[in-house]
Amino acid sequence: MSEQPRQSGATEEYDVIVIGAGVSGMYALHHFRQMGLSVRVYDGASDVGGTWWYNRYPGARVDGPGSPFYCYTFSDELMQEWDWEETQSEWSAVLASLEPVADKFDLRKDIQFETWVKDARWDDAAQRWHVETDTGVQASAPFLICAVGALSTTNMPDIPGLHDFAGECYHTGRWPHEPVSFEGKRVAVIGTGSSGIQAIPEIAKTAAHVTVLQRTAQFAFPCGNRPITPEDMAEARENWDAIKAKMYANMGGFPHDGNTRSALEDTPEERRALYESLWQRAGFKFFLDLYADIAANEEANASLSDFVRDKIREIVDDPETAEKLLPDHYVMTKRPILENGYFEAYNRDNVTLVDLREDPIERFTPNSVITRSGEHPIDMLVLATGFDAISGTMLKLDPKGRDGLALKDRWHDRFHNYVGITIAGFPNLFMIHGPGSPGVFYNMPLGAERQLAWIGDLIQHMRDQGQATVEPTTESEDAWAGEVGAIADATLFPRTDSWWTGANVPGKPRYFSAYLGGDIYYQRIADVAKDYAGFVFEPARGEEDAEAS
Numbered sequence: 161m162s163e164q165p166r167q168s169g170a171t172e173e174y175d176v177i178v179i180g181a182g183v184s185g186m187y188a189l190h191h192f193r194q195m196g197l198s199v200r201v202y203d204g205a206s207d208v209g210g211t212w213w214y215n216r217y218p219g220a221r222v223d224g225p226g227s228p229f230y231c232y233t234f235s236d237e238l239m240q241e242w243d244w245e246e247t248q249s250e251w252s253a254v255l256a257s258l259e260p261v262a263d264k265f266d267l268r269k270d271i272q273f274e275t276w277v278k279d280a281r282w283d284d285a286a287q288r289w290h291v292e293t294d295t296g297v298q299a300s301a302p303f304l305i306c307a308v309g310a311l312s313t314t315n316m317p318d319i320p321g322l323h324d325f326a327g328e329c330y331h332t333g334r335w336p337h338e339p340v341s342f343e344g345k346r347v348a349v350i351g352t353g354s355s356g357i358q359a360i361p362e363i364a365k366t367a368a369h370v371t372v373l374q375r376t377a378q379f380a381f382p383c384g385n386r387p388i389t390p391e392d393m394a395e396a397r398e399n400w401d402a403i404k405a406k407m408y409a410n411m412g413g414f415p416h417d418g419n420t421r422s423a424l425e426d427t428p429e430e431r432r433a434l435y436e437s438l439w440q441r442a443g444f445k446f447f448l449d450l451y452a453d454i455a456a457n458e459e460a461n462a463s464l465s466d467f468v469r470d471k472i473r474e475i476v477d478d479p480e481t482a483e484k485l486l487p488d489h490y491v492m493t494k495r496p497i498l499e500n501g502y503f504e505a506y507n508r509d510n511v512t513l514v515d516l517r518e519d520p521i522e523r524f525t526p527n528s529v530i531t532r533s534g535e536h537p538i539d540m541l542v543l544a545t546g547f548d549a550i551s552g553t554m555l556k557l558d559p560k561g562r563d564g565l566a567l568k569d570r571w572h573d574r575f576h577n578y579v580g581i582t583i584a585g586f587p588n589l590f591m592i593h594g595p596g597s598p599g600v601f602y603n604m605p606l607g608a609e610r611q612l613a614w615i616g617d618l619i620q621h622m623r624d625q626g627q628a629t630v631e632p633t634t635e636s637e638d639a640w641a642g643e644v645g646a647i648a649d650a651t652l653f654p655r656t657d658s659w660w661t662g663a664n665v666p667g668k669p670r671y672f673s674a675y676l677g678g679d680i681y682y683q684r685i686a687d688v689a690k691d692y693a694g695f696v697f698e699p700a701r702g703e704e705d706a707e708a709s
């Protein structure tokens with residue numbers, strides 16, 4: 161294997177092909193290059209950033225623990241050079257932090273942008289993946305890394321007449337690069353997940369009217385965005401080694417200690433006092449400092465749900481609107497949302513809420529949306545309807561494994577995988593943040609670094625042992641599914657319809673597919689790597705034949 165790409169006829173040959181130039185794909189390129197491998201990356205966007213390149217709707221901000229810890233850890237120099245200004249950075253600041261990474265490590269020269277991989281196929285005789293792009297590129301490599309994003313393929317609602325709507329129509333996950341003006345317009349927003357809840361107050365600032373079409377009321381918590389001062393940055397840089405060590409040891413990959421107490425150890429008054437202090441402090445730390453059993457115990461869960469519902473009633477002036485905004489699922493079992501003035505937006509004269517449970521959408525016309533109760537004339541429609549998450553983009557790619565096996569067929573009933581990275585029947589294919597891994601339940605840049613380090617070690621092991629292919633057995637996949645399921649079933653997560661359970665996409669297998677163990681996952685895959693139990697290896701075809709003769 162070498163760093164230099166080769167050419168065989170019309171096919172470009174590499175050691176590793178990476179699909180996606182988001183946070184994971186960028187690091188994949190760097191990591192495998194460091195191993196001396198030739199790498200080619202393809203991405204449909206025109207620059208790096210993945211999710212952050214596409215999700216540039218008004219109000220889009222980091223809604224995790226935030227800067228400066230939503231970042232790579234592999235280069236201390238990066239930490240010394242990065243300057244963050246806010247804890248919950250805007251999308252543009254996140255992109256601006258990734259661009260210097262691409263520059264510093266000269267990543268773009270090995271990334272082909274504006275290029276969709278339309279076919280990926282395993283060639284068993286050659287023991288290589290063959291990839292074809294919509295720009296006519298044919299390429300092959302023994303290893304295929306699918307860094308395709310957990311929140312990438314948009315979920316488009318199927319509503320009668322939607323395509324007849326003649327006004328402007330945007331999906332938050334594919335927001336245009338040109339400025340969008342809401343000035344004086346009547347805007348309807350479908351969807352009140354993280355994207356809708358971030359966008360609605362921003363749109364309401366200039367729109368003539370905003371009609372929010374809500375299917376499920378959501379628990380949302382104050383975002384608590386704060387400036388990061390030069391002194392804060394200096395302190396983070398100075399203590400970076402200790403911070404990094406804490407991130408590696410923490411359940412979610414963030415430098416926080418967390419709370420190990422059960423809510424039931426405290427009196428109702430003590431619980432309320434904790435929730436109130438966390439609400440006042442605001443930010444993602446709210447969730448990290450909550451009781452450990454909020455998402456596992458019904459009584460603990462109800463104590464927080466009641467608290468948030470009371471907050472919504474307090475904030476929203478009109479009691480009828482407030483009532484419609486009260487969520488009725490287990491709090492935390494849909495992705496908890498950080499908001500910036502969302503509930504307050506309903507106190508404006510130009511925002512109205514339609515509860516689709518009692519007043520469903522019947523159809524769109526060229527200039528309106530008609531619900532059971534009547535017609536709402538609109539100039540613009542914003543679809544904040546989320547994603548076919550976690551598995552959706554892998555299925556859109558639909559790679560073909562051994563004997564032409566389509567992933568769509570392999571995954572028709574559930575997203576079979578082993579260690580959240582590999583799939584039986586698909587040798588040498590590796591997923592980043594796929595089903596069966598912590599994915600979105602872990603600091604995503606750090607999670608990508610850790611998964612890619614594991615994959616790099618496996619490839620090195622294969623080189624050392626003279627093996628050409630690796631794939632898991634279906635037995636190891638079933639055992640892994642049992643482990644993932646057992647952890648999830650000890651919580652309330654599987655009981656709620658969410659994109660975590662696949663319930664947001666009609667026809668998708670409905671089950672909780674993420675490995676909820678956080679840091680335990682990385683211990684588990686490190687254990688697997690001691691002897692790679694559960695995997696089958698094959699030497700290069702020529703060597704196998706030579707041994708047989």
Ligand code: N01
Pocket residue numbers: 220221222223224311315317318332350351352353354355356358373374375376495516544545546547600659664
């Ligand atoms: O998507 P969602 P999102 N008719 O699936 C509704 C991350 N994120 O883009 O709940 C009517 O959460 C749907 O209703 P229901 C974050 O992890 C990060 O908002 O399915 N309504 C729901 O209200 C987040 O969790 C950041 O009943 C329909 C909404 O649309 C994840 O991305 C920012 C419908 C979709 O909510 C996804 O968030 C934003 C239909 N046919 C997001 N179909 C940052 O960190 C769907 N809905 C910056």
